[in-house]
Amino acid sequence: MLVLINKYIRSSKDEDRAGGGSRKGGNQQPGMPPGSSNNDHHNMCIPGCVPVRAAKRAATTTVTTTTTTARASRHNFVKAAASGLLAGAHFTNHESLPSLPDAYAEFAAAFPQYGAVARADAVRGAEYGHLDRHVCLDYTGINLFSHAQMNASLPSTSSSSSVPSAPAWWQPPFFDIAYKSTSLRTQVQQCGASGRGSAAAIGPAVTRRIMASLKIPEDEYTMVPTANRTTAFRLLAESYSFSSSSSGGGGVYDYESEAAAALSAVARRRGADVASATFAWPSMRIHAADLRKKLSKGRRRRSNKGYHRGLFVFPLASRMTGARYPYLWMSAAQERGWHVALDACASGSKDLDTLGVSLLRPDFIVCNFFKVFGENPSGFAGLFVKKSSLPALERSVVARSIGVVTIVPARRWSLLPSSTTYNDDGGYSTEFDHSQSFPKGDANEEFDDVDTSVSFSGPLSATVSRNLQPDPPVSDEIREVHDDDAVQNNGRSVEPEESAAAAAIEDETEEASPTPIVSVECRGLDHADALGLVGIGNRLRCVSNWLVVALQKLRHPSSSSSSSTTTDHHGHALVRVYGPRVKFERGPSLAFNVFDWKGERVAPPLVQKLADRHAIALTCGFLRNIWFADKYEADRALVLERRPVVPEHAAAAAVNKRKNAAGDDVGVFVVNASLGFLSNFDDAYRLWAFVAKFLDADFVEKERWRYTALNQRTVEV
Numbered sequence: 001m002l003v004l005i006n007k008y009i010r011s012s013k014d015e016d017r018a019g020g021g022s023r024k025g026g027n028q029q030p031g032m033p034p035g036s037s038n039n040d041h042h043n044m045c046i047p048g049c050v051p052v053r054a055a056k057r058a059a060t061t062t063v064t065t066t067t068t069t070a071r072a073s074r075h076n077f078v079k080a081a082a083s084g085l086l087a088g089a090h091f092t093n094h095e096s097l098p099s100l101p102d103a104y105a106e107f108a109a110a111f112p113q114y115g116a117v118a119r120a121d122a123v124r125g126a127e128y129g130h131l132d133r134h135v136c137l138d139y140t141g142i143n144l145f146s147h148a149q150m151n152a153s154l155p156s157t158s159s160s161s162s163v164p165s166a167p168a169w170w171q172p173p174f175f176d177i178a179y180k181s182t183s184l185r186t187q188v189q190q191c192g193a194s195g196r197g198s199a200a201a202i203g204p205a206v207t208r209r210i211m212a213s214l215k216i217p218e219d220e221y222t223m224v225p226t227a228n229r230t231t232a233f234r235l236l237a238e239s240y241s242f243s244s245s246s247s248g249g250g251g252v253y254d255y256e257s258e259a260a261a262a263l264s265a266v267a268r269r270r271g272a273d274v275a276s277a278t279f280a281w282p283s284m285r286i287h288a289a290d291l292r293k294k295l296s297k298g299r300r301r302r303s304n305k306g307y308h309r310g311l312f313v314f315p316l317a318s319r320m321t322g323a324r325y326p327y328l329w330m331s332a333a334q335e336r337g338w339h340v341a342l343d344a345c346a347s348g349s350k351d352l353d354t355l356g357v358s359l360l361r362p363d364f365i366v367c368n369f370f371k372v373f374g375e376n377p378s379g380f381a382g383l384f385v386k387k388s389s390l391p392a393l394e395r396s397v398v399a400r401s402i403g404v405v406t407i408v409p410a411r412r413w414s415l416l417p418s419s420t421t422y423n424d425d426g427g428y429s430t431e432f433d434h435s436q437s438f439p440k441g442d443a444n445e446e447f448d449d450v451d452t453s454v455s456f457s458g459p460l461s462a463t464v465s466r467n468l469q470p471d472p473p474v475s476d477e478i479r480e481v482h483d484d485d486a487v488q489n490n491g492r493s494v495e496p497e498e499s500a501a502a503a504a505i506e507d508e509t510e511e512a513s514p515t516p517i518v519s520v521e522c523r524g525l526d527h528a529d530a531l532g533l534v535g536i537g538n539r540l541r542c543v544s545n546w547l548v549v550a551l552q553k554l555r556h557p558s559s560s561s562s563s564s565t566t567t568d569h570h571g572h573a574l575v576r577v578y579g580p581r582v583k584f585e586r587g588p589s590l591a592f593n594v595f596d597w598k599g600e601r602v603a604p605p606l607v608q609k610l611a612d613r614h615a616i617a618l619t620c621g622f623l624r625n626i627w628f629a630d631k632y633e634a635d636r637a638l639v640l641e642r643r644p645v646v647p648e649h650a651a652a653a654a655v656n657k658r659k660n661a662a663g664d665d666v667g668v669f670v671v672n673a674s675l676g677f678l679s680n681f682d683d684a685y686r687l688w689a690f691v692a693k694f695l696d697a698d699f700v701e702k703e704r705w706r707y708t709a710l711n712q713r714t715v716e717v
Contacts, residue, residue, distance in 0.1 A: 141368035231403035237266035321579025327356030349528035624667035
């Protein structure tokens, strides 16, 4: 730069000496060196000249172009889905639908990114052949094993050459769960203290494989297996120190969830003020102003270290409507002093690989795991506790009997010696009755992601015991919290900061010899890892948006037109979709209702039953916490309905009478379809073709007559 400045000064002095005589040409600029042209002037590089400003303008243009391209890609996707699929067509007869090959050809042309992950179809064909016989749209959670692996006769265990192979009992059905009487805080401390010593056991091996797939760091979180999703939330609510909070708990759920209801009930019983987010009609987006106000509610003592407002439960997406929620709400809750519990049960296999989760690091994470997608819903839930958030938990006598479980080898009597059971050291002991027993009253919680009614695809595994027993006597192999370990206080206890016993366990662990680490093979997790977040997300985004468009193309025939294909004179819509329509960010779930030619809604349970008879598994749910703006106030009376009270819940309904009056017990019953990580276009087309059958005014009556004829219980003489 100094060289250029000196050169400029010397040239100026030469011009002064020449008296300006060296300036030639009518287009010569003042102050330019002799013999220079306008082009030379633009090529000069001195502070404040045009090239410097041009360089800045070029950089700005590049950034703007990049932003515009990102926006354009999303806009093009929505445009292709809204106008490029079945353009201008409305179908008033199920026989007029395009064939599967023709529909797929148009779909593939509109969404070329769908075919970019051809490996997913190869994996599905080789490992999940049962999905071609039954459309699975009722599973939410993370798949552990493939159908081929579950039905294989040989062990499915992988280990390096330096690590001994897994025991012979790692074979289908791979594992069972055994009830363990302990508190959440104690379990987290024990897992941290004895994790290395139990490296050869099956439970830690499964835990390590899951955390590696979800990319949850073991040095920051501890995984506590629980019987199911509802149990995990109840355990967290009983263990969380609500008594030290001036506010309470809150959740972001646009549907009725038994897990969220269990957490809210415990929080209210313990004196917390529970509030829920509301969702704007008809898009079912979060009502931002209302949630921001609720997050700021309550006092926060800044001088008291560790004091928080309460527990904020946040899902990544709605299990019913497919609406996705911004990660910024977790950040806003943390900034306002809330502990954040991330509900990832409705998330996909790789949704936790996102940048938002890796940066925000919630205090608690709840995930749901099942054995085989589309066939075996048995499994467990995982409650991940952030180690730095352990002070927010307290020992609870009530929590000891809620449902912490241990993953143990599956019972196969032919492989076991007489009078043996599994113990915590990876072997077997003389107590067996507790291996599949759970607390009384929780017998149906194995399948209780209950929103109103739930259906699972395929037959249940023989390892799932329907005859669950009451609590057996706790054996010596099961560790539990004794009264002398803490000071009791009305069923709860205050735990000392440091325990001599915990220190002794840590010292023994450090001195113990290293134990060989066993790695187990979970092909379901392997397949999700191979496809990746982007591959799975692109496929589900394309299929779910196509399904939304296709369902909205179904319309009842108008009385003034007899045409059964594309027409401008059509009747009212057959299907109403709730929540986001065509959207780049929408999740893989879809909430809808079917209406007959009179405009009356077909009961969601009836749609679910008829779909099951056509080899399509759906669920039902109840949308709630709906907020209507002034311009949609007329829709309130037309849309909302009161939830019927089950007789056994009549007492609870009487207690909550004031809440019902406030609108907490009104909502919309819907049919739900949830796409899994291996769902493809064929599944969506089969659902579309089934729903189109309701265009026939006599379809329900025909199905009812056929069902009665095939299942008649009386014989006419």
